[in-house]
Amino acid sequence: MCGRMTLTTTDLADVxxxxxxxxxxxxxxxxxxxxxxxxxxxxxxVDVRRGHRVLHPDIWxxxxxxxxxxxxRSEPLSDGKGFRGAFESRRCVVVSDGFLEWTRPARxxxxxxxxxxxxVLLAGLYQHGGAGADxxxxxxxxxxxxTRPNALVAQVHDRMPVVISPEQLGxxxxxxxxxxxxxxxxxxxxxxxxxxxxxxxxxxxxxxxxCLAPRSLDGPRxxxxxxxxxxxxxxxxxxxxxxxxxx
Numbered sequence: 628m629c630g631r632m633t634l635t636t637t638d639l640a641d642v643x644x645x646x647x648x649x650x651x652x653x654x655x656x657x658x659x660x661x662x663x664x665x666x667x668x669x670x671x672x673v674d675v676r677r678g679h680r681v682l683h684p685d686i687w688x689x690x691x692x693x694x695x696x697x698x699x700r701s702e703p704l705s706d707g708k709g710f711r712g713a714f715e716s717r718r719c720v721v722v723s724d725g726f727l728e729w730t731r732p733a734r735x736x737x738x739x740x741x742x743x744x745x746x747v748l749l750a751g752l753y754q755h756g757g758a759g760a761d762x763x764x765x766x767x768x769x770x771x772x773x774t775r776p777n778a779l780v781a782q783v784h785d786r787m788p789v790v791i792s793p794e795q796l797g798x799x800x801x802x803x804x805x806x807x808x809x810x811x812x813x814x815x816x817x818x819x820x821x822x823x824x825x826x827x828x829x830x831x832x833x834x835x836x837x838c839l840a841p842r843s844l845d846g847p848r849x850x851x852x853x854x855x856x857x858x859x860x861x862x863x864x865x866x867x868x869x870x871x872x873x874x
Contacts, residue, residue, distance in 0.1 A: 628786045628787075629697070629726045629749065629787070630665075630727070630728075631663060631665055631828065632661075632664045632727065633726070633727070634661045634670070635662055635744075636660060639655060646680060646746075646796070649681050651681075661834060662828070662833075662834050662838040662839055663835075664834075665687075665831040666687050666697045667686065667687060668686070669684045669685070669687075670684065670721065671685075671721075672685050672720065672751060674717070674800065675800045680800070683767070687770075688769075689752060690768060699752065699770045699773070700772075700773055700786075701772040701811040704808060707804070713752040713753070714807070717753050719752065719769060720751060720800070721748070721771055723748070724744060724745065724747055725741075725747055726738075727824075728783045728787075729783070729829070734829070736828045736829055737821050737822070737823055738823075740820065741820070742820050746793075748796060750771070750791050750799060750811065751771050752772065753767050754767060771788050772788065772811065773789065774786070774789050774811055777813040777814050779816055780819075780821075789812070791810060822839075825838055825839065825840040825842060827840075
């Protein structure tokens with residue numbers, strides 16, 4: 628599962644360069660560092676348009692039967708079932724530098740991120756926006772694909788987002804569905820680290836560096852979710868700057 632994410636890089640140009648992407652001039656002013664991105668928020672994805680990678684803002688929550696899905700299980704996609712049209716032609720990466728889960732039963736937030744502050748690209752699907760009275764209708768929508776957890780995330784939860792490595796980015800966005808399906812797997816156990824962070828991040832009202840203030844993480848926790856549900860929408864941390872795609 629993925630219910631919150633972050634994109635704390637302050638410089639949009641760094642993100643655009645790391646992704647080798649383009650951005651429309653009217654979209655650029657919407658960018659800001661985010662420390663607690665929540666479902667229904669406007670957030671950033673990359674897809675391919677006319678042969679070019681484009682970074683643009685979408686709403687987190689893919690509408691299916693009128694229900695905004697923030698996560699979709701990846702396993703049926705590899706079998707050609709469910710969301711077939713989207714998987715064939717509307718794959719994207721959701722641009723983040725980490726995602727959050729909560730321990731059970733204590734509900735302590737844990738931030739999964741790269742040690743050097745680099746981007747964590749999440750596999751996603753998007754749908755086109757449509758005209759409507761609500762401005763939100765004008766924006767595309769996206770969902771995050773999930774898979775079984777690696778050893779790190781399994782200490783807290785029984786699902787994790789599909790993480791696309793920088794080397795896999797082009798293949799994920801443009802390869803035929805059968806090849807793209809091979810990328811729907813857990814991230815390597817050493818790809819990310821887990822940092823306990825402030826409980827401030829548990830409230831969607833908070834979105835500032837203090838959300839990611841480190842706290843002690845008391846080792847592996849029992850009590851991960853076992854109901855198998857992927858869901859509908861319901862820091863101050865010293866960061867070492869490096870290239871956004873350093874692993």
